[in-house]
Amino acid sequence: MANATSGMAVNDECKLKFLELKAKRTYRFIVFKIEEKQKQVVVEKVGEPTQSYEDFTASLPADECRYAVYDFDFVTAENCQKSRIFFIAWSPDTSRVRSKMIYASSKDRFKRELDGIQVELQATDPTEMGLDVIRSRAS
Template identity: 80%
Template sequence: MANAASGMAVQDECKLKFQELKARRAYRFIVFKIEKQQVMVEKLGEPTENYDDFQASLPADECRYAVYDFDFTTEENCQKSKIFFIAWSPDISRVRMKMVYASSKDRFKRELDGIQFELQATDPSEMSLDIVKARAF
């Protein structure tokens, strides 16, 4: 299933692991990378890992897609969870890589049914935990 605009295929494992995150909370986060014209799973975050672990798993100089299952407690003391899609495109990554990730993002995101929020970040400060919290509430 290649995307006509970018020629990008999505491995079935991407959708399968996302469903496991969404339905069973099997992972805290998933990092995806594009390699050989297809999107694939690069890293699965254990449910015990936190946002710092997630941020540390993103390379400083390469683009990635990621989903993060953010847990929080509302003012009414209810446990909630929101799934964030993060398009990581650091300023120092190669221009071609940024173009490939940008042109494939919307199609890939549509493959993952259940994303509630999207963040685009070129710098770690653009996806800080404070920003995630502000978007979730």
């Protein structure tokens, strides 16, 4: 079903992979890409559970928009092991204006398809989604 505002459908694989990340912790992260020709959001890359946050940020293109989901593990002040699922809207300043507009107008609908997101971040450069930012938003 295409989104009325942006015309972007969500590929079933997106929901499937997200459920695997959420329920089975099969992946550390998922990077999603909008295929303009197919008018849909697709899975571009998945990260193994052993991959680091640096591996995740390195998988985002420097000058193109993406959506991403990251499963962040952390230990609270009370020494409890926790995890938060982050939704990151990556929209670098250097990406095309058209691309930024498409990603911005499709974001809310896409996010609704992924049930279980706990924290949302908007980032236009790597410092806005540094590990320190993730840590502060997780707790």
